[in-house]
Amino acid sequence: MAFSTFSKLSLLSLTLSLLFCSSLAREFSIVGYSPNDLTSIDKLIDLFESWMSRHGRSYESIEEKLHRFELFKDNLHHIDETNKKVTSYWLGLNEFADLSHDEFKEKYFGLKVDALPMHREKTSNEFSHRDVVDLPKTVDWRKKGAVTNVKNQGQCGSCWAFSTVASVEGINQIVTGNLTSLSEQELIDCDRPFNNGCNGGLMDYAFSFIASNGGLHMEDDYPYLMEEGTCEEKREELGVVTINGYEDVPENDEESLLKALSKQPVSVAIEASSRNFQLYSGGVFDGHCGTDLDHGVAAVGYGSSKGLDYIIVRNSWGAKWGEKGYIRMKRNTGNPEGLCGINKMASYPTKKN
Incomplete structure (x- = not known):
């Protein structure tokens, strides 16, 4: 639905405040957009329309569209202000740019640390990589062929399943040489009662399920629905990828995380x-x-850039978010829990040759 001339005039009166008008003369810093894109209401609307087209967005009514434009403009202002202040990273108009922050938090997570009877079965003495020495300066499992294409959980709280599957896909490739995309949907449908499908779960429970249930099916054989389905038993006619179990990385220990x-x-x-x-x-x-842990992801490497050490994290919000679906998160912060708590609850599957 395109904006009519009347709609543009309505937006002008409804959405521009004196404060915003006075700020238009400033130099903007939206990555990927020139300052000229943000100097008139027409260009702001064109920018919104272009963003809608790029992300396949449409709205049911002009009222909803006006509301989303307001949120878009607010996020645009936040991006601009942030990019003027920070130097190591930048923000941009991704597919979440028409959501309020509260909406975003409600829709795109799924780690339920407090809601589930979580337990850390493995002790630090069982951490198999504790004796690793002479760590390489950089590791990137994408370059080693152990990471599948970035996936998208959508508005299902299944991040725990995507985090689990990414790690299982990785160890399977390392051990067998075969990179195989595996089924998050099978975990969502079948991994009960500790995990709760689109209502959240934990990776340790999912590892236990895969190990005790005979493995996990291929993505092509059990495709993702972005919602909960009925558990389908397909073990006899279709192949699975197996693991032997899992181990927990010692809590709040970044060196151990890097060793793993x-x-x-x-x-x-x-x-x-x-x-x-x-x-x-x-x-x-x-x-x-x-x-306060709320999202499960997969760490797939580490490195350094311009004096900043980081961990490479594969997200499950699609390839349009971040760096083609990834984020580099600073390490060596001086906080044992790590940035955003990344050192608190790490674990990995085990698989014998």
């Missing part, structure tokens, strides 16, 4: 509900975030 990462991709939990995380577009993220 030097050997395989690792499932980690973070607090991802900050507004800057929502609109992250690139760079080494060192923004403000707490350690």
